Amino acid sequence: MSEQRGQARGGRRRPDAARPPKISPSRRVAFEVLEAVRIDEAYANLLLPARIRRARLSQADAALATELTYGTLRRQGYYDRVIELAADRPADAIDPAVLDVLRLGAHQLLATRVPTHAAVNEQVDLARSVAPKAAGFVNAVLRTVSRTDADAWRELVAEGASNEDERLARLESHPTWVVRALRAALEREGRADELEALLQADNSSPRVNLALLPGLVDEGIAQEVDGFAPNEYSPIGATANDPIPVVEAGHGRIRVQDEGSQLAALALSRALPVRPGERWLDLCSGPGGKTAVLAAEALAGGAVLAANEVVPVRADLVRSAIAGVPLEVDVRVGDGRDLDAAAFGAPGGFDRILLDAPCTGLGALRRRPEARWRKRPQDVAELTLLQGQLLDAAFAALAPGGVLAYVTCSPHTAETHGSLGAALARWGGEAESLDAAAVVQGVSRHPLDLAAGETAVQLWPHRHGTDAMFIALVRRVPAA
Numbered sequence: 001m002s003e004q005r006g007q008a009r010g011g012r013r014r015p016d017a018a019r020p021p022k023i024s025p026s027r028r029v030a031f032e033v034l035e036a037v038r039i040d041e042a043y044a045n046l047l048l049p050a051r052i053r054r055a056r057l058s059q060a061d062a063a064l065a066t067e068l069t070y071g072t073l074r075r076q077g078y079y080d081r082v083i084e085l086a087a088d089r090p091a092d093a094i095d096p097a098v099l100d101v102l103r104l105g106a107h108q109l110l111a112t113r114v115p116t117h118a119a120v121n122e123q124v125d126l127a128r129s130v131a132p133k134a135a136g137f138v139n140a141v142l143r144t145v146s147r148t149d150a151d152a153w154r155e156l157v158a159e160g161a162s163n164e165d166e167r168l169a170r171l172e173s174h175p176t177w178v179v180r181a182l183r184a185a186l187e188r189e190g191r192a193d194e195l196e197a198l199l200q201a202d203n204s205s206p207r208v209n210l211a212l213l214p215g216l217v218d219e220g221i222a223q224e225v226d227g228f229a230p231n232e233y234s235p236i237g238a239t240a241n242d243p244i245p246v247v248e249a250g251h252g253r254i255r256v257q258d259e260g261s262q263l264a265a266l267a268l269s270r271a272l273p274v275r276p277g278e279r280w281l282d283l284c285s286g287p288g289g290k291t292a293v294l295a296a297e298a299l300a301g302g303a304v305l306a307a308n309e310v311v312p313v314r315a316d317l318v319r320s321a322i323a324g325v326p327l328e329v330d331v332r333v334g335d336g337r338d339l340d341a342a343a344f345g346a347p348g349g350f351d352r353i354l355l356d357a358p359c360t361g362l363g364a365l366r367r368r369p370e371a372r373w374r375k376r377p378q379d380v381a382e383l384t385l386l387q388g389q390l391l392d393a394a395f396a397a398l399a400p401g402g403v404l405a406y407v408t409c410s411p412h413t414a415e416t417h418g419s420l421g422a423a424l425a426r427w428g429g430e431a432e433s434l435d436a437a438a439v440v441q442g443v444s445r446h447p448l449d450l451a452a453g454e455t456a457v458q459l460w461p462h463r464h465g466t467d468a469m470f471i472a473l474v475r476r477v478p479a480a
Contacts, residue, residue, distance in 0.1 A: 026061040030068035034100045072107045073369035074203045078173040079106040081157045086144040098134045101127045105142045110150045172199035177377045185411040189451040201462035202365040210238045211257035213296035233444045234262040252324020257289045260459045260466030265293035266443045268405035274301030278351040282307040283336045286314025288321025295325040306330040306344045337389045341397040349399030357387045359410040363468030391423040398476040406472045416470040434473035
């Protein structure tokens with residue numbers, strides 16, 4: 001095998017014309033997405049649908065490409081350890097393109113019903129097309145993987161872990177620092193025993209959730225579409241096996257959106273009764289899902305909505321997201337830390353501001369599996385500094401009596417209670433916390449299992465089926 005292993009760093013060249021490899025289009029698409037994620041830091045959830053359309057995959061091939069792409073990215077760390085044991089060398093000593101081929105093969109062998117011969121042969125042909133000299137190496141490694149069953153591989157991967165967090169990190173394919181952060185967040189609720197279930201939920205495919213923009217869609221009409229059923233938590237949501245017909249029929253008023261995201265927007269709009277003429281702002285609005293919900297709510301209540309986004313491309317996404325709502329929304333591009341309420345036509349301040357703050361995104365690892373491999377512990381300090389600056393800018397732009405919703409798609413305690421607590425300390429007697437838990441419970445279809453004694457809301461994938469969204473409400477105390 002040593003000769004085969006020595007081929008792993010072979011350079012790429014065109015495959016031998018005498019034997020063109022036959023590669024299924026679904027595996028080719030999956031490999032291309034993995035390569036783009038690795039080289040260009042692409043987002044799989046944005047790139048994969050485009051590649052599927054470009055390749056004109058059948059429904060079955062599209063489903064396989066989706067499973068291969070997301071499954072491999074979610075369990076990449078675990079598969080790398082399996083490959084290291086099978087190849088008897090570190091993963092970083094293997095050519096990156098070859099490693100992607102091996103990861104795809106490992107996923108097929110250990111987590112799907114793809115027959116062994118098909119998984120091995122297809123991946124060998126794929127290797128031959130991207131790094132021909134490594135085809136023998138790929139064949140040898142995958143056949144070694146196939147000779148040991150999935151349970152035995154888990155035992156081998158777990159061997160040598162120095163503590164429980166490292167063991168879980170290896171088996172559930174999360175960086176150890178992320179495991180520790182998630183444990184700390186659950187411990188704050190007294191529920192650290194749920195850690196393994198949370199990690200497993202991160203490695204599962206999320207259900208497709210739809211948002212029916214309130215006041216703009218008759219749910220009875222939407223239910224005429226096959227496969228449509230109400231969501232458990234959000235009063236404006238639904239699930240669908242195939243969302244495309246529902247979304248297309250909705251003309252921008254039905255959209256794919258996580259229940260946690262819907263609840264975060266509704267927490268702000270339902271925190272207090274809406275008075276006609278109120279001015280609202282979505283401060284970090286891209287890509288626009290929460291903005292769309294707020295726009296529908298503002299329309300129903302007679303409020304005026306504006307949106308801000310620092311990235312021009314994401315501002316365009318916001319404009320697209322709200323296109324189905326017959327409300328004029330002022331969407332601007334700017335740094336939220338430099339917020340000027342008067343420039344938005346609110347010289348007296350905004351009555352409601354949504355701050356969906358930039359964060360590590362550790363709460364959406366089901367949907368953005370590559371994020372777990374891109375983030376580093378040092379990112380948290382930079383992000384909490386930014387979150388504090390945005391919180392101060394948003395609070396300064398609130399009118400007396402105005403409400404701020406602080407939202408993150410991360411359960412990391414430094415980004416949730418840490419950032420919020422520091423801001424409340426800075427604001428002193430000018431601010432008061434509102435009971436976001438009561439508000440969210442009030443708009444949920446069914447009772448939510450939330451942390452006892454907390455006014456802020458922490459949602460969880462394993463407990464609620466949503467992204468791990470944090471939602472807190474703060475009111476600026478009116479002048480005496």
